[in-house]
Amino acid sequence: MTQPGGPTRPDTDAVIALTGRFADRDAWQAEGWCRIEHALELIGTRSAMILMREVYYGGRRFDELARRTGLTEAVAAKRLKQLVVDGLLQRQPYQEPGKRTRYEYVSTELGRDLFPVLVALMQWGDRLGREGGVELVHAGCGSPLGVVVECANGHEVALPDTAARLVTDGNDTDPHNPQSDG
Amino acid sequence: MTQPGGPTRPDTDAVIALTGRFADRDAWQAEGWCRIEHALELIGTRSAMILMREVYYGGRRFDELARRTGLTEAVAAKRLKQLVVDGLLQRQPYQEPGKRTRYEYVSTELGRDLFPVLVALMQWGDRLGREGGVELVHAGCGSPLGVVVECANGHEVALPDTAARLVTDGNDTDPHNPQSDG
DNA sequence: AGGTTGGCTAGTGGAAACCATAGCCAGGAC
DNA sequence: GTCCTGGCTATGGTTTCCACTAGCCAACCT
Known part of the structure; x- marks a missing residue:
């Protein structure tokens, strides 16, 4: 997962892999990205x-x-x-x-699209262990809601399987085309 | 979905149904819930x-x-x-x-559990239509990440299928036991 | 011993967030 | 008309967030 000749710090268990031009993380403090x-x-x-x-x-x-x-x-x-x-x-x-x-x-619609953010926050807030509170449930079956991180192909994705890239990099840095990597 | 004898305002298309004691929404402005x-x-x-x-x-x-x-x-x-x-x-x-x-x-671990919140925020931020930026992808297949709202039984849940309840209400207000609804 | 460096800490100031109280305004009720 | 009510608006204050600048301290290096 580590870029060849990439970052000075090695990848660890639970971080997002930086790919393409974004692998040089220190080049992107500028706002707007x-x-x-x-x-x-x-x-x-x-x-x-x-x-x-x-x-x-x-x-x-x-x-x-x-x-x-x-x-x-x-x-x-x-x-x-x-x-x-x-x-x-x-x-x-x-x-x-x-x-x-x-x-x-x-x-x-933009406001409604915020729904997963609210659910994710509530789910994380639940982990804080305060008493009581309100929870969201599926009206159909009554069990509590949460969010699942998935890719567009429907794969459930855990943190170590995640990579970050600049959208301007296109797909030329994806793992299927490693030869085109800068 | 509307509670019998429930809230003064009728349910509309895209809101969360309030159930049980939480149906009286105005009783819960107090903090901590x-x-x-x-x-x-x-x-x-x-x-x-x-x-x-x-x-x-x-x-x-x-x-x-x-x-x-x-x-x-x-x-x-x-x-x-x-x-x-x-x-x-x-x-x-x-x-x-x-x-x-x-x-x-x-x-x-608490910090790592924040991952879905970050993904949800990035996904929503993407909708704002600013140029460029960094996106997260599945390292395995290269396609972008998002979050999906699911219940504990694995059903994908849309906003209109969502209900809110107080955890202290237990399950006595879930749709399978409508007779116990206060 | 003195210099350098990484990792903070302290002081100052502006802007934004939030609270509390009071006032304004349009229009139906009387 | 006048009152009342819902939906704000205005004023003033505290707190928090954040930036900028400067200083401190414990090694390691020389």
Whole structure:
């Protein structure tokens, strides 16, 4: 798994193998390459994450979301506005009989795609061993949810079987074409 | 899926069904019940997350981690110390020939269990459509990684098939025993 | 003994996150 | 009209995050 002539530090049991141009890890401190950081720019605050949680739990209206998250209205308003700008939520008009038109917040597809992140966090949070809490279960069979890391070919992938590469490297560094490796 | 006599707001297409005592969502704003918040207490900062990222990428030594994350040494030192206290990392002595004993940071099992969270975040970050970046692939077949939400019985679970319940409710609210629902 | 290096620690400051309280505004209820 | 209510907005404060700069300390080297 180690690149020939690659990193100064040998691979160990439980790390991700760096391949291609990314094998020179120290060349990539510059910002803009890490998708985790991109994700955290949008949902890196506690308020953003728990507001999305409440939307998943069916919360829609402003005061509902503010109250159930325990956030102040000021923080909830600011964060909801940002989540709409960022495309995770959208405002939808609604009208209860005899009331004026209001807006509620519902998930966009981008927001719904956050589901695995929430599940992964809850699963990891479960390992922290605090008492009680809420867990997610499969409505069909009642057993608890978790996430499984898989590749696009459907293989379950453990940490030692993982490699990292720059997308601009294409597939020329994948193990099937080792001769083209820089 | 809607609880009989349940919440005031009807279920919609893409939310998690609240079951049992948790169906009264407004009774649970108190802190301590949400595993997402527990998780975020430990890895809720950008610095914690990207330090873990670098450990996954094989970083071990202090200056390596500080430099590759782009964090200042002060921030890196503070956060690494906290990650050790929280049990995600541990300090291991090492000695290069002719050098004094130093410590490097390696993942604990708790830290390694964070892997699906990182993958989920990267997968979601990919949807944000920024150029380039690093992606994770299966070393065996070269195809990109993602996470799949599954229940403990191995069923793949989509958002509308998801229910939330309090763990203290046991299984008495699962769909197989609807008569015991309070 | 003095210099160098790796691994921190300390001080300062700005920005962002969060809380608390108070105010505003549109429109149905009266 | 006036009141009330839901949905914000504004102000002010504390805390946390993070950057920058500078300093410290224990070896190892000379």
